[in-house]
Amino acid sequence: MGRFIKVIFVLMSVAMASQFSVFVQAADNEEIKVLREEIKNLRNVYENKISELESKIGQIEGQRLASGGEHQIPATSMRSIKSNASNPSIGMVLNGKFNKYSVDGEAEVAGFALGHEGERKGAGFAVDHTELNFSSNVDDKFYGSSTFAIAEHDGETEVELEEAYIQTLPGFLADGFTLKVGRAFWTIGYLNEHHSHADDFADRPLPYRAILDGGYNDDGFEITYVVPSDFYTEVGIGLFRGNDTPFRGPDGKGYGGRSMFARVGGDIGANQSWRAGVYKLTGESVSGRTGGHGDAVTFIGDTDLQILDLRYTLAPTGNAREKEIIFQHETFWREEDGTYEDTEETPGAGAVNVNWARDKVGSYTQLIYKFNPRWRIGLRYSELQPPPAPAALAGSHIDGGGFTPEMHSVMTDWTNSEFSRVRLQFNSAELAAGQNDSQFILQYIMSIGAHGAHKY
């Protein structure tokens, strides 16, 4: 109030002073300056007062809405295409390769009868899996997604249903629980959940190729629970038909595969994060899992697989877009109890019993360094430890002859935008005795249309 009186006083003084304007010209200028300053301050104070009152009105209105009326929260900004808002997100991944190998023909992997997805891809130019994805929320309780892969196997173009699942949205089950039903790349290890186009190398590491035939996407369901802890903890169980490697040939009675997993993760400071998990996948091949050239080897029996995965990321400058280091490791242990029959190399032997106790069967370790927003380099070592084959199966696909298949890989890729990537990779593959395969792979991966968020 004091300031107000002062201003009135000054105003009156000015009015009076103006009567004697000639008299006090110099002093006047000073006064006017002060006066202008005061008026400006006064205006600010009043403007603030008014806006404060306005905000009070806003608050009272807000309270009234909160207590009685409906406070509308706008439906928001998940990405949508305006003219066809109810259409699912549609995306396509285009993936092509040029492969050059120093070993011609079919490359063996000592001790393992590979499936079609796990085999070395053909030499020369080839369009690899072209993925077509549709996904959308079904309604307020469910989300649905399907992925078709169009690929060529042995000269025939095939459409594979890679994924077709529904998943509950938060709010349907108790907090933290998610149920996923259908066919999907299930939660087994790090890479399995990811589509191969998101991999850091042009081919999957050896254990994925030899043991999971690229990836495990059986039919079934999985329930996961995110524990409300300070660091990330997620556990889950699954039941499956048993119609994908490492099982196959289900009898349709009950379930052929079951899984459970637990994983944890967290941050170290603001620029490092880690994740570790243990996974178990158990099941039965009833009418048989086949592999090798011409599906020559058939396994019937129980498989128990355990996987450990570790992942660590570091952004040395704090900005992962500029520079980033990613370390990733997975180890596979397997137990098999059943019979192997080889109709190609040891046709007379018939079904031979094997009873392999749980043992380490393969692993890989890789390191990726992004040294520039567009360029990355990567190193990978992967290996397999084939268990000893029974004498009756000597010379068959599953007879490793004491050889440890291993592969050293180095890659560099160029990422123009988050939708396009070109990669050059060199593999030094020693997958069977006396077979040193030098492999060059040039690959492009481009995605058009909707592209979902990448997994963590």
Added chain:
Amino acid sequence: MEKYSITLTLAICGLLCGNAFAKVSLFACEPEWEALAKEIGGKNVEVFSATHAKQDPHHIRARPSFISKIRRADLVICSGAGLEAGWLPILIQKASARVQPGAVGYLMASDFVNILEVPTSVDRSMGDVHPEGNPHVHLNPHNILLVATELSQRLNKIDAGNIDFYNERFQKFSFRWKQAIVQWESDAASLGGTPVIVHHKSFIYLISWLNLSQKGSLEPRPGIPPTVSHLEDLLKKLKQGDPVDVIMRAPYDSAEASEWLSRQTGIPAVMMPYTVGGDSESKDLFSLFDRSITLLKQAASAIK
């Protein structure tokens, strides 16, 4: 034995339960929203910011820790308009019903402000253009106030027991903020019309608020890193006498391109704080704008 199991239960609870019950838990996608949540929520909220000022919010990888934070969050506050499209949806799928789109706990700032640069057509050859418009809305302080108003109402609904507390804090903040806006606008009046070049179009709200004039960007297309040929073109244009006073970049933009252009032309290249924590001076929302205007004025006067 019983004693042990009680100890174990307590230990597990200590590990898992935390003190989530005591405070409203907020998950902020960017530091500016973390700062705003602290202004309004004070001691009654616990805020986690998924990113810091040195990180490019377009290119964040969803980290495991985000899952555990968002799982417990009562409110998620982000810029929206597609800025977090590469990482937020996967987190939201693992979060609780409280923070699903349409719920009280899902607050996208861009839903409550006037969005600039909404494209009439979108094609990926144009670069990473957001169909929703430019998402960097926080650099106009009037937008901050609009989001603050919404946030205080959301907090009132989530934590109804503390309505008076949030209202009082909001009113105090809003009073101080409006005063500050008056001050900033008079301080920056001289900047009107200043021609600038930006690294990425992350400053359009600041530029439109202060009536600066954006003459170009170092990125040839939004989200595509600067190329030599594009920079040469810019340089040619600048030498042909299209004057520019400032080259602006965010802390997460690579310094190389703007420093190069600055050396070639003598135009000052300025690392703007962009968000809270962007430099040592920008400690909160107030000092973020103080600092931004100071830097722009320094640069603009340096060239004259």
